[in-house]
Amino acid sequence: MWSPGLGPKGCFVRKKTVIIGAGVIGLTLAAELAKSGAEVEVYESRVSVSQNAGRASGIFSTEGLSRIGIDYAPALQNTLNGAVISGGKQSFAIETKGTKAFVLDRRILAELCAENAIKNGAKVILGKRISREELLELAHDKNNILVGADGAVSNVASVFGFPKIDEYVLTYKAEYENARVGDIHKVGLFFSNKIAQRFFGWTVPYSGSKLEVGVGVSSYSRQNSMSAFNAFIKNRSVGDMIKDAKRTIGYASIIPLQVRKKTVMNNVLLVGDAAGQVKATTGGGIIFGTACARIAAKAIMENIGAGKPLERYEKMWRSAYGLDLRLHKMVHGYYSNLNDRGFSMAIIGAKLLGLEKFLGKYGDMDSPKLMMKRFFLRSLSN
Ligand SMILES: Cc1cc2nc3c(=O)[nH]c(=O)nc-3n(C[C@H](O)[C@H](O)[C@H](O)COP(=O)(O)OP(=O)(O)OC[C@H]3O[C@@H](n4cnc5c(N)ncnc54)[C@H](O)[C@@H]3O)c2cc1C
Numbered sequence: 204m205w206s207p208g209l210g211p212k213g214c215f216v217r218k219k220t221v222i223i224g225a226g227v228i229g230l231t232l233a234a235e236l237a238k239s240g241a242e243v244e245v246y247e248s249r250v251s252v253s254q255n256a257g258r259a260s261g262i263f264s265t266e267g268l269s270r271i272g273i274d275y276a277p278a279l280q281n282t283l284n285g286a287v288i289s290g291g292k293q294s295f296a297i298e299t300k301g302t303k304a305f306v307l308d309r310r311i312l313a314e315l316c317a318e319n320a321i322k323n324g325a326k327v328i329l330g331k332r333i334s335r336e337e338l339l340e341l342a343h344d345k346n347n348i349l350v351g352a353d354g355a356v357s358n359v360a361s362v363f364g365f366p367k368i369d370e371y372v373l374t375y376k377a378e379y380e381n382a383r384v385g386d387i388h389k390v391g392l393f394f395s396n397k398i399a400q401r402f403f404g405w406t407v408p409y410s411g412s413k414l415e416v417g418v419g420v421s422s423y424s425r426q427n428s429m430s431a432f433n434a435f436i437k438n439r440s441v442g443d444m445i446k447d448a449k450r451t452i453g454y455a456s457i458i459p460l461q462v463r464k465k466t467v468m469n470n471v472l473l474v475g476d477a478a479g480q481v482k483a484t485t486g487g488g489i490i491f492g493t494a495c496a497r498i499a500a501k502a503i504m505e506n507i508g509a510g511k512p513l514e515r516y517e518k519m520w521r522s523a524y525g526l527d528l529r530l531h532k533m534v535h536g537y538y539s540n541l542n543d544r545g546f547s548m549a550i551i552g553a554k555l556l557g558l559e560k561f562l563g564k565y566g567d568m569d570s571p572k573l574m575m576k577r578f579f580l581r582s583l584s585n
Pocket residue numbers: 223224225226227228229246247248249258259260261262263331332333334352353354355358374375376417456457458474475476477481486487488489490492
């Protein structure tokens with residue numbers, strides 16, 4: 204439970220945490236803090252938490268989801284048991300034993316996270332964009348802990364001079380009805396430097412007839428995501444899936460591809476996409492972001508209750524997840540430099556090395572570190 208810290212003149216002060224952004228990560232942090240008895244306010248510029256949530260996909264490992272701390276069942280759309288990866292003229296299939304990932308409806312997930320935060324006692328204020336002046340004023344009061352959970356293009360990070368993120372992925376995704384989905388339990392990943400430079404295109408089945416199609420291009424490239432998307436849907440296998448389908452909605456968005464070099468300065472913290480706590484391989488940010496939000500909650504509670512420095516957040520999350528995020532960045536660094544011939548060669552090589560089977564058996568969508576560990580333990584026990 205929360206206990207008040209001792210103020211400068213020996214009196215007890217009650218600190219307040221102000222979170223900018225009611226995305227999944229800000230709301231997770233708010234719920235954790237409120238559960239521990241802290242005073243917490245979340246400000247969100249949009250009028251509803253689900254308003255823009257559909258701009259992202261909802262693929263999560265079953266294992267990662269079990270740790271996000273809410274009952275996500277109402278958001279469940281589909282189950283996944285593998286992926287088909289295409290690159291150049293080759294393709295590669297990963298088949299897992301049983302369900303290893305879920306597709307969730309991101310709008311419902313956002314609503315569930317908001318309900319959870321409010322139920323635990325957090326104050327969530329919608330339709331209020333916090334300006335630069337208001338941010339400076341909030342941080343000026345040392346009884347406030349200010350958290351930037353304000354997404355990839357974090358205003359909090361730029362106002363307080365946090366180190367910049369150099370590379371982003373620009374995305375465009377659309378949803379289709381009456382699509383010819385094929386295997387409804389497999390996602391499709393399409394690598395081609397001609398269509399999606401330094402990232403990839405994807406198809407995510409929601410059901411037997413509902414499909415998401417999306418593409419991402421690096422901010423380093425000269426492409427824009429909309430024209431990459433138009434080129435991607437002309438690709439034969441994607442074109443066949445959506446030939447007679449109806450496009451219902453489309454969104455452009457952005458994903459950070461790098462962790463920020465610093466995520467705490469004085470009484471200001473960054474978490475989630477604002478901190479770049481995202482897997483650079485796929486752009487997935489919910490599992491690591493929510494895990495880091497829980498660490499932020501612990502560091503904030505220890506600051507409020509025992510006066511421990513907020514800087515501990517930085518050390519704590521980097522020692523838990525820094526290596527995994529660096530490994531994701533290394534893998535992205537490798538594939539982002541391949542041309543179509545290089546992708547074909549890489550897939551042939553991966554098949555020769557038996558990686559299809561290996562990934563089906565030991566693959567972990569979130570943690571390369573854990574995947575290696577499992578592999579070595581199994582090898583030792585065989
Ligand atoms: C196309 C795409 C596909 C993705 N697919 C997956 C996936 O399958 N699995 C996965 O795990 N992750 C995925 N991600 C990443 C995931 O969506 C993000 O990591 C996650 O949404 C980040 O959450 P967040 O709370 O940090 O930021 P956000 O969700 O961006 O929330 C930030 C919030 O802050 C608000 N805000 C900003 N500035 C202010 C201000 N000044 N005042 C008040 N409010 C403000 C914004 O309105 C916004 O609601 C995908 C992303 C994209 C773009």
